[in-house]
Amino acid sequence: MPATSRPTSKDVAHEAGVSQSTVSLVLGGKWSGRISPATAASVREAAERLGYRPNQAARNLRLGTTRTVLLMVPTLTAPFFGPVHTGAVRVAARHGFGVVAYVWPDDAARPAGSPFAAPREAIDGILASSMEVEALAEFRGTPAVMLDSDPSGPVPTVGFGVADGMRSLAAHLVALGHRRIGHVAAAVDQWTFRARADALAAVTARAGGTLTRAACAIEVGAAREAAARLLAHPDRPTALVCDDDLLAAGAYKAARALGLDVPSDLSVTGFDDVLLATALEPELTTVRLPAEDLGARGMEALLELLDGGRPARRVLRGQLVVRGSTAPPARTAR
Numbered sequence: 001m002p003a004t005s006r007p008t009s010k011d012v013a014h015e016a017g018v019s020q021s022t023v024s025l026v027l028g029g030k031w032s033g034r035i036s037p038a039t040a041a042s043v044r045e046a047a048e049r050l051g052y053r054p055n056q057a058a059r060n061l062r063l064g065t066t067r068t069v070l071l072m073v074p075t076l077t078a079p080f081f082g083p084v085h086t087g088a089v090r091v092a093a094r095h096g097f098g099v100v101a102y103v104w105p106d107d108a109a110r111p112a113g114s115p116f117a118a119p120r121e122a123i124d125g126i127l128a129s130s131m132e133v134e135a136l137a138e139f140r141g142t143p144a145v146m147l148d149s150d151p152s153g154p155v156p157t158v159g160f161g162v163a164d165g166m167r168s169l170a171a172h173l174v175a176l177g178h179r180r181i182g183h184v185a186a187a188v189d190q191w192t193f194r195a196r197a198d199a200l201a202a203v204t205a206r207a208g209g210t211l212t213r214a215a216c217a218i219e220v221g222a223a224r225e226a227a228a229r230l231l232a233h234p235d236r237p238t239a240l241v242c243d244d245d246l247l248a249a250g251a252y253k254a255a256r257a258l259g260l261d262v263p264s265d266l267s268v269t270g271f272d273d274v275l276l277a278t279a280l281e282p283e284l285t286t287v288r289l290p291a292e293d294l295g296a297r298g299m300e301a302l303l304e305l306l307d308g309g310r311p312a313r314r315v316l317r318g319q320l321v322v323r324g325s326t327a328p329p330a331r332t333a334r
Contacts, residue, residue: 016039070099088295126145126302129149181204184214185216220246223251227254249280
Protein backbone atom coordinates (compact mmCIF):
# COMPACT_ATOMS: atom_id res chain seq x y z
CA MET A 1 0.00 0.00 0.00
CA PRO A 2 1.53 3.37 -1.00
CA ALA A 3 2.32 5.57 1.99
CA THR A 4 0.02 8.34 0.82
CA SER A 5 -3.10 6.26 0.06
CA ARG A 6 -5.98 5.76 2.44
CA PRO A 7 -6.14 2.25 3.95
CA THR A 8 -9.06 0.12 2.81
CA SER A 9 -10.96 -2.79 4.31
CA LYS A 10 -8.97 -5.03 1.95
CA ASP A 11 -5.75 -3.77 3.58
CA VAL A 12 -7.19 -4.50 7.04
CA ALA A 13 -8.19 -8.00 5.93
CA HIS A 14 -4.68 -8.68 4.61
CA GLU A 15 -3.10 -7.31 7.80
CA ALA A 16 -5.32 -9.45 10.04
CA GLY A 17 -5.21 -12.53 7.81
CA VAL A 18 -9.00 -12.68 7.37
CA SER A 19 -11.56 -12.07 4.61
CA GLN A 20 -13.05 -8.66 3.81
CA SER A 21 -16.47 -9.93 4.86
CA THR A 22 -15.03 -10.70 8.30
CA VAL A 23 -13.67 -7.15 8.52
CA SER A 24 -17.11 -5.78 7.59
CA LEU A 25 -18.83 -7.87 10.25
CA VAL A 26 -16.40 -6.86 12.98
CA LEU A 27 -16.24 -3.14 12.22
CA GLY A 28 -19.99 -3.05 11.62
CA GLY A 29 -20.59 -4.52 15.09
CA LYS A 30 -22.30 -7.67 13.74
CA TRP A 31 -19.68 -10.30 14.56
CA SER A 32 -21.07 -11.64 17.85
CA GLY A 33 -21.96 -15.32 17.54
CA ARG A 34 -20.41 -15.54 14.07
CA ILE A 35 -16.74 -14.76 14.69
CA SER A 36 -14.55 -15.59 17.65
CA PRO A 37 -13.67 -12.77 20.07
CA ALA A 38 -9.98 -13.35 19.32
CA THR A 39 -10.52 -12.83 15.58
CA ALA A 40 -12.61 -9.74 16.23
CA ALA A 41 -9.87 -8.32 18.43
CA SER A 42 -7.29 -9.08 15.73
CA VAL A 43 -9.32 -7.19 13.13
CA ARG A 44 -9.76 -4.17 15.38
CA GLU A 45 -6.05 -4.11 16.20
CA ALA A 46 -5.17 -4.29 12.48
CA ALA A 47 -7.53 -1.42 11.71
CA GLU A 48 -5.98 0.61 14.52
CA ARG A 49 -2.44 -0.03 13.29
CA LEU A 50 -3.31 1.01 9.75
CA GLY A 51 -5.38 4.01 10.82
CA TYR A 52 -8.38 2.63 8.93
CA ARG A 53 -11.68 4.50 9.14
CA PRO A 54 -14.81 3.18 7.41
CA ASN A 55 -16.17 5.29 4.56
CA GLN A 56 -19.33 6.50 6.27
CA ALA A 57 -20.77 8.06 3.12
CA ALA A 58 -20.49 4.78 1.21
CA ARG A 59 -21.98 2.88 4.15
CA ASN A 60 -24.91 5.26 4.35
CA LEU A 61 -25.49 4.92 0.61
CA ARG A 62 -25.69 1.13 0.96
CA LEU A 63 -28.13 1.46 3.86
CA GLY A 64 -30.26 4.12 2.13
CA THR A 65 -29.72 6.62 4.94
CA THR A 66 -27.74 9.81 5.51
CA ARG A 67 -27.73 9.67 9.33
CA THR A 68 -28.48 13.38 9.29
CA VAL A 69 -31.22 15.21 11.19
CA LEU A 70 -32.49 18.69 10.39
CA LEU A 71 -33.09 20.85 13.48
CA MET A 72 -35.46 23.67 12.52
CA VAL A 73 -35.60 26.66 14.89
CA PRO A 74 -37.12 30.16 14.64
CA THR A 75 -33.77 31.90 15.20
CA LEU A 76 -30.14 31.19 15.98
CA THR A 77 -29.68 34.41 17.96
CA ALA A 78 -32.12 33.82 20.84
CA PRO A 79 -30.26 32.34 23.83
CA PHE A 80 -32.91 29.64 24.34
CA PHE A 81 -32.15 27.67 21.16
CA GLY A 82 -28.42 27.16 21.72
CA PRO A 83 -29.03 24.64 24.54
CA VAL A 84 -31.76 22.94 22.47
CA HIS A 85 -29.14 22.34 19.75
CA THR A 86 -26.58 21.19 22.32
CA GLY A 87 -28.95 18.56 23.75
CA ALA A 88 -29.95 17.28 20.31
CA VAL A 89 -26.34 17.00 19.13
CA ARG A 90 -25.26 15.20 22.30
CA VAL A 91 -27.79 12.40 21.82
CA ALA A 92 -27.38 12.26 18.03
CA ALA A 93 -23.61 11.84 18.29
CA ARG A 94 -24.00 8.81 20.55
CA HIS A 95 -25.94 7.13 17.75
CA GLY A 96 -23.74 8.20 14.85
CA PHE A 97 -26.05 10.96 13.59
CA GLY A 98 -25.20 14.50 12.59
CA VAL A 99 -27.42 17.55 13.14
CA VAL A 100 -27.88 20.45 10.72
CA ALA A 101 -29.45 23.59 12.24
CA TYR A 102 -31.75 25.60 9.99
CA VAL A 103 -33.74 28.77 10.62
CA TRP A 104 -37.32 28.45 9.38
CA PRO A 105 -39.15 31.45 7.86
CA ASP A 106 -40.43 34.28 10.03
CA ASP A 107 -43.85 33.82 8.45
CA ALA A 108 -45.11 30.79 10.37
CA ALA A 109 -48.16 30.56 8.11
CA ARG A 110 -46.23 29.49 5.04
CA PRO A 111 -44.33 26.21 4.66
CA ALA A 112 -40.65 26.23 5.48
CA GLY A 113 -38.24 25.83 2.61
CA SER A 114 -35.37 23.37 2.61
CA PRO A 115 -31.63 24.10 2.67
CA PHE A 116 -31.16 21.03 0.45
CA ALA A 117 -31.85 20.56 -3.24
CA ALA A 118 -33.47 17.19 -2.52
CA PRO A 119 -34.59 17.26 1.15
CA ARG A 120 -35.94 13.71 1.24
CA GLU A 121 -32.58 12.37 0.08
CA ALA A 122 -30.46 14.63 2.29
CA ILE A 123 -32.00 14.01 5.72
CA ASP A 124 -33.44 11.11 7.68
CA GLY A 125 -35.62 13.10 10.07
CA ILE A 126 -36.63 16.50 11.39
CA LEU A 127 -36.76 18.12 14.83
CA ALA A 128 -38.89 21.25 14.52
CA SER A 129 -38.98 23.62 17.48
CA SER A 130 -41.67 26.17 18.36
CA MET A 131 -43.59 26.09 15.09
CA GLU A 132 -46.79 24.82 13.51
CA VAL A 133 -46.81 21.39 11.88
CA GLU A 134 -48.13 22.93 8.64
CA ALA A 135 -44.72 24.49 8.10
CA LEU A 136 -43.37 21.00 7.34
CA ALA A 137 -45.46 20.61 4.18
CA GLU A 138 -42.40 20.40 1.91
CA PHE A 139 -41.03 17.58 4.04
CA ARG A 140 -44.20 15.49 3.95
CA GLY A 141 -43.25 11.85 4.43
CA THR A 142 -40.05 12.63 6.36
CA PRO A 143 -40.19 11.40 9.98
CA ALA A 144 -40.53 14.39 12.30
CA VAL A 145 -40.85 15.28 15.98
CA MET A 146 -42.16 18.67 17.10
CA LEU A 147 -40.60 20.49 20.07
CA ASP A 148 -42.54 22.95 22.25
CA SER A 149 -45.42 22.80 19.77
CA ASP A 150 -49.12 21.90 19.72
CA PRO A 151 -49.42 18.38 21.18
CA SER A 152 -52.82 17.78 19.55
CA GLY A 153 -51.37 17.50 16.03
CA PRO A 154 -50.52 14.34 14.06
CA VAL A 155 -46.77 14.48 14.74
CA PRO A 156 -45.09 13.17 17.94
CA THR A 157 -44.22 15.98 20.34
CA VAL A 158 -41.80 16.72 23.14
CA GLY A 159 -42.73 19.88 24.96
CA PHE A 160 -42.82 21.87 28.12
CA GLY A 161 -45.64 22.24 30.60
CA VAL A 162 -45.79 25.95 29.70
CA ALA A 163 -49.37 26.39 30.92
CA ASP A 164 -48.46 24.91 34.31
CA GLY A 165 -45.38 27.13 34.43
CA MET A 166 -47.40 30.25 33.71
CA ARG A 167 -50.05 29.25 36.26
CA SER A 168 -47.39 28.91 38.96
CA LEU A 169 -45.93 32.30 38.01
CA ALA A 170 -49.31 34.02 38.06
CA ALA A 171 -50.24 32.34 41.35
CA HIS A 172 -46.98 33.66 42.84
CA LEU A 173 -47.95 37.23 41.89
CA VAL A 174 -51.51 36.80 43.17
CA ALA A 175 -50.18 35.46 46.49
CA LEU A 176 -48.05 38.60 46.80
CA GLY A 177 -51.19 40.70 46.45
CA HIS A 178 -51.07 41.75 42.78
CA ARG A 179 -54.43 42.16 41.04
CA ARG A 180 -53.56 44.57 38.22
CA ILE A 181 -51.32 42.59 35.90
CA GLY A 182 -49.86 43.61 32.55
CA HIS A 183 -48.83 41.03 29.97
CA VAL A 184 -45.89 41.88 27.70
CA ALA A 185 -46.79 39.24 25.14
CA ALA A 186 -44.74 37.83 22.27
CA ALA A 187 -46.36 38.87 18.98
CA VAL A 188 -45.83 35.40 17.57
CA ASP A 189 -48.77 33.16 16.70
CA GLN A 190 -47.42 29.94 18.18
CA TRP A 191 -49.00 27.34 20.42
CA THR A 192 -46.51 27.91 23.23
CA PHE A 193 -47.40 31.61 23.55
CA ARG A 194 -51.12 31.01 23.21
CA ALA A 195 -50.92 28.48 26.04
CA ARG A 196 -49.10 30.98 28.26
CA ALA A 197 -51.62 33.74 27.55
CA ASP A 198 -54.62 31.51 28.30
CA ALA A 199 -53.12 30.29 31.59
CA LEU A 200 -52.28 33.82 32.75
CA ALA A 201 -55.77 35.08 31.90
CA ALA A 202 -57.43 32.21 33.77
CA VAL A 203 -55.45 32.71 37.00
CA THR A 204 -55.95 36.48 36.93
CA ALA A 205 -59.71 36.11 36.40
CA ARG A 206 -60.06 33.60 39.23
CA ALA A 207 -58.29 36.04 41.56
CA GLY A 208 -60.70 38.83 40.59
CA GLY A 209 -57.90 40.78 38.94
CA THR A 210 -57.60 42.74 35.71
CA LEU A 211 -55.27 41.85 32.85
CA THR A 212 -54.03 44.24 30.15
CA ARG A 213 -51.89 43.08 27.25
CA ALA A 214 -49.43 44.62 24.81
CA ALA A 215 -47.87 42.44 22.12
CA CYS A 216 -44.45 43.00 20.57
CA ALA A 217 -41.56 41.35 18.79
CA ILE A 218 -39.18 39.35 20.97
CA GLU A 219 -36.65 42.17 21.13
CA VAL A 220 -35.58 44.49 23.96
CA GLY A 221 -36.50 47.75 22.26
CA ALA A 222 -39.93 46.51 21.20
CA ALA A 223 -40.56 45.18 24.72
CA ARG A 224 -39.61 48.53 26.24
CA GLU A 225 -42.22 50.26 24.07
CA ALA A 226 -44.89 47.65 24.85
CA ALA A 227 -44.23 47.86 28.59
CA ALA A 228 -44.34 51.67 28.44
CA ARG A 229 -47.78 51.49 26.84
CA LEU A 230 -49.03 49.31 29.68
CA LEU A 231 -47.50 51.54 32.34
CA ALA A 232 -49.08 54.64 30.80
CA HIS A 233 -52.56 53.45 31.85
CA PRO A 234 -54.16 55.57 34.61
CA ASP A 235 -54.58 52.39 36.66
CA ARG A 236 -51.16 51.05 35.74
CA PRO A 237 -50.32 47.38 36.41
CA THR A 238 -48.44 46.58 39.60
CA ALA A 239 -46.79 43.60 37.89
CA LEU A 240 -45.64 42.91 34.33
CA VAL A 241 -45.57 39.30 33.16
CA CYS A 242 -43.27 38.84 30.16
CA ASP A 243 -43.39 35.89 27.75
CA ASP A 244 -39.60 35.73 27.55
CA ASP A 245 -36.64 36.85 29.66
CA LEU A 246 -35.52 39.14 26.82
CA LEU A 247 -38.89 40.90 26.96
CA ALA A 248 -38.39 41.32 30.72
CA ALA A 249 -35.17 43.24 30.04
CA GLY A 250 -37.20 45.68 27.96
CA ALA A 251 -39.75 45.98 30.78
CA TYR A 252 -36.93 46.89 33.18
CA LYS A 253 -35.87 49.69 30.82
CA ALA A 254 -39.42 51.03 30.56
CA ALA A 255 -39.82 51.03 34.33
CA ARG A 256 -36.60 52.89 34.94
CA ALA A 257 -37.38 55.45 32.26
CA LEU A 258 -40.54 56.25 34.23
CA GLY A 259 -38.70 56.40 37.54
CA LEU A 260 -40.23 53.15 38.82
CA ASP A 261 -38.17 50.83 40.99
CA VAL A 262 -38.19 47.07 40.41
CA PRO A 263 -39.62 45.52 42.55
CA SER A 264 -40.71 48.23 45.04
CA ASP A 265 -42.96 50.01 42.52
CA LEU A 266 -43.34 47.30 39.90
CA SER A 267 -42.81 43.54 39.86
CA VAL A 268 -41.49 41.99 36.63
CA THR A 269 -41.33 38.33 35.62
CA GLY A 270 -39.86 36.49 32.65
CA PHE A 271 -40.01 33.03 31.12
CA ASP A 272 -37.26 30.53 30.10
CA ASP A 273 -34.52 31.32 32.69
CA VAL A 274 -31.72 31.93 30.23
CA LEU A 275 -28.41 33.43 31.42
CA LEU A 276 -29.83 36.94 31.05
CA ALA A 277 -32.17 36.30 33.99
CA THR A 278 -29.32 36.49 36.49
CA ALA A 279 -27.50 39.27 34.63
CA LEU A 280 -30.38 41.67 35.25
CA GLU A 281 -30.46 43.69 38.46
CA PRO A 282 -32.43 42.73 40.43
CA GLU A 283 -32.22 39.15 39.24
CA LEU A 284 -35.35 38.01 37.45
CA THR A 285 -38.18 35.86 38.75
CA THR A 286 -38.95 33.51 35.88
CA VAL A 287 -39.94 29.99 34.86
CA ARG A 288 -37.01 27.70 34.12
CA LEU A 289 -37.49 25.58 31.02
CA PRO A 290 -34.92 22.78 30.54
CA ALA A 291 -33.96 23.69 26.97
CA GLU A 292 -31.06 21.24 26.66
CA ASP A 293 -33.27 18.41 27.89
CA LEU A 294 -35.84 19.41 25.27
CA GLY A 295 -33.29 18.89 22.50
CA ALA A 296 -32.04 15.64 24.01
CA ARG A 297 -35.48 14.12 24.64
CA GLY A 298 -36.63 15.27 21.22
CA MET A 299 -33.71 13.54 19.54
CA GLU A 300 -34.39 10.36 21.52
CA ALA A 301 -38.01 10.43 20.32
CA LEU A 302 -36.94 10.97 16.71
CA LEU A 303 -34.45 8.10 16.86
CA GLU A 304 -37.20 5.88 18.28
CA LEU A 305 -39.42 6.93 15.38
CA LEU A 306 -36.67 6.21 12.84
CA ASP A 307 -36.28 2.77 14.41
CA GLY A 308 -39.92 1.97 13.71
CA GLY A 309 -41.25 2.88 17.15
CA ARG A 310 -44.15 5.10 18.15
CA PRO A 311 -42.80 7.62 20.67
CA ALA A 312 -45.31 8.77 23.25
CA ARG A 313 -45.88 12.45 23.90
CA ARG A 314 -43.34 13.75 26.41
CA VAL A 315 -43.82 16.77 28.66
CA LEU A 316 -40.95 18.39 30.55
CA ARG A 317 -41.93 20.38 33.61
CA GLY A 318 -41.00 24.01 34.07
CA GLN A 319 -39.87 25.31 37.45
CA LEU A 320 -40.78 28.62 39.05
CA VAL A 321 -37.60 30.41 40.12
CA VAL A 322 -38.32 33.30 42.51
CA ARG A 323 -35.65 36.00 42.60
CA GLY A 324 -35.51 39.67 43.44
CA SER A 325 -37.76 41.17 40.74
CA THR A 326 -41.05 40.39 42.50
CA ALA A 327 -42.47 41.78 45.75
CA PRO A 328 -45.86 42.80 47.16
CA PRO A 329 -47.36 45.85 45.43
CA ALA A 330 -46.70 49.22 47.01
CA ARG A 331 -49.47 50.22 49.44
CA THR A 332 -50.41 53.23 47.32
CA ALA A 333 -50.89 50.96 44.30
CA ARG A 334 -53.26 48.49 45.96
